[in-house]
Amino acid sequence: MNRVFKEYLDQFVIVFIDDILVYSASEEDHARHLSIVLETLRQQQLYAKFSKCEFWLKSIYFLGHVVSGEGISVDP
Numbered sequence: 855m856n857r858v859f860k861e862y863l864d865q866f867v868i869v870f871i872d873d874i875l876v877y878s879a880s881e882e883d884h885a886r887h888l889s890i891v892l893e894t895l896r897q898q899q900l901y902a903k904f905s906k907c908e909f910w911l912k913s914i915y916f917l918g919h920v921v922s923g924e925g926i927s928v929d930p
Contacts, residue, residue, distance in 0.1 A: 858898050859891070867891060868916075874902075875916055884910070 855869040866887040868875040876891050878884035888909070895902060908914070913922030920927050 858894060858900065862887075862890065862894075870917060873916070875914070875921070877921070881910075 855872060855874065856863065859867045859869055859874070863869065866876060866878055866883070868877070874891060876884070876887050878887050892902070913920060915921075915929055918929050920929050
Protein backbone atom coordinates (compact mmCIF):
# COMPACT_ATOMS: atom_id res chain seq x y z
CA MET A 855 0.00 0.00 0.00
CA ASN A 856 2.90 2.36 0.68
CA ARG A 857 4.16 1.79 -2.86
CA VAL A 858 0.68 2.32 -4.34
CA PHE A 859 0.21 5.66 -2.53
CA LYS A 860 3.86 6.76 -2.49
CA GLU A 861 3.29 10.11 -4.22
CA TYR A 862 0.46 11.05 -1.81
CA LEU A 863 1.94 9.87 1.51
CA ASP A 864 2.19 12.64 4.12
CA GLN A 865 0.39 15.01 1.76
CA PHE A 866 -3.13 13.71 2.37
CA VAL A 867 -2.74 9.95 2.87
CA ILE A 868 -1.44 7.81 5.73
CA VAL A 869 -1.23 4.05 5.25
CA PHE A 870 -0.80 1.43 7.95
CA ILE A 871 -0.78 -2.10 6.55
CA ASP A 872 -4.24 -2.13 4.88
CA ASP A 873 -5.73 0.92 6.62
CA ILE A 874 -5.88 4.10 4.56
CA LEU A 875 -6.44 7.45 6.23
CA VAL A 876 -7.32 10.39 3.98
CA TYR A 877 -7.12 13.84 5.57
CA SER A 878 -7.71 17.33 4.23
CA ALA A 879 -7.94 20.96 5.33
CA SER A 880 -11.28 21.64 3.62
CA GLU A 881 -14.29 19.71 2.37
CA GLU A 882 -13.45 20.63 -1.23
CA ASP A 883 -9.91 19.28 -0.82
CA HIS A 884 -11.26 16.19 0.88
CA ALA A 885 -13.61 15.40 -2.00
CA ARG A 886 -10.68 15.72 -4.42
CA HIS A 887 -8.33 13.67 -2.21
CA LEU A 888 -10.90 10.93 -1.70
CA SER A 889 -11.49 10.74 -5.44
CA ILE A 890 -7.74 10.40 -6.05
CA VAL A 891 -7.42 7.62 -3.46
CA LEU A 892 -10.39 5.64 -4.80
CA GLU A 893 -9.25 6.07 -8.40
CA THR A 894 -5.72 4.95 -7.45
CA LEU A 895 -7.15 1.81 -5.85
CA ARG A 896 -9.21 1.13 -8.96
CA GLN A 897 -6.22 1.58 -11.28
CA GLN A 898 -4.23 -0.90 -9.19
CA GLN A 899 -7.17 -3.33 -9.21
CA LEU A 900 -7.51 -2.99 -5.44
CA TYR A 901 -10.83 -2.57 -3.70
CA ALA A 902 -12.08 -1.12 -0.44
CA LYS A 903 -14.80 -3.06 1.33
CA PHE A 904 -17.60 -0.52 1.68
CA SER A 905 -18.84 -1.94 5.00
CA LYS A 906 -15.42 -1.22 6.54
CA CYS A 907 -15.17 2.33 5.19
CA GLU A 908 -16.10 5.52 7.03
CA PHE A 909 -16.37 8.80 5.15
CA TRP A 910 -16.49 12.49 6.04
CA LEU A 911 -15.67 12.09 9.74
CA LYS A 912 -14.62 15.12 11.79
CA SER A 913 -12.53 12.98 14.16
CA ILE A 914 -11.28 9.41 14.15
CA TYR A 915 -9.48 6.88 16.30
CA PHE A 916 -6.36 5.71 14.47
CA LEU A 917 -3.51 3.62 15.87
CA GLY A 918 -4.17 4.59 19.47
CA HIS A 919 -4.70 8.28 18.74
CA VAL A 920 -7.63 10.62 18.20
CA VAL A 921 -7.15 12.68 15.04
CA SER A 922 -9.34 15.74 14.50
CA GLY A 923 -9.27 19.32 13.29
CA GLU A 924 -7.95 20.34 16.70
CA GLY A 925 -4.90 18.10 16.29
CA ILE A 926 -3.75 14.69 17.46
CA SER A 927 -4.13 13.36 20.98
CA VAL A 928 -3.66 10.01 22.69
CA ASP A 929 -6.77 7.82 22.75
CA PRO A 930 -7.97 7.90 26.38
